[in-house]
Amino acid sequence: xxxxxxxxxxxxxxxxxxxxxxxxxxxxxxxxxxxxxxxxxxxxxxxxxxxxxxxxxxxxx
Numbered sequence: 001x002x003x004x005x006x007x008x009x010x011x012x013x014x015x016x017x018x019x020x021x022x023x024x025x026x027x028x029x030x031x032x033x034x035x036x037x038x039x040x041x042x043x044x045x046x047x048x049x050x051x052x053x054x055x056x057x058x059x060x061x
Contacts, residue, residue, distance in 0.1 A: 006030055 006029045010022055 002033055003030075006033065 010026045
């Protein structure tokens with residue numbers, strides 16, 4: 001679905017039919033989407049680690 005959306009945006013916003021330009025634009029949009037996904041994943045991992053550290057701190061000894 002993300003690939004379909006990227007293709008749609010590239011086709012809608014592309015100022016030229018230059019295939020190289022279109023490929024670069026598509027790669028840029030994919031990279032931005034990847035960054036957002038990895039950022040969200042990193043936030044989720046940090047949250048889980050923090051929760052686990054809090055649980056470990058509650059253990060005796």
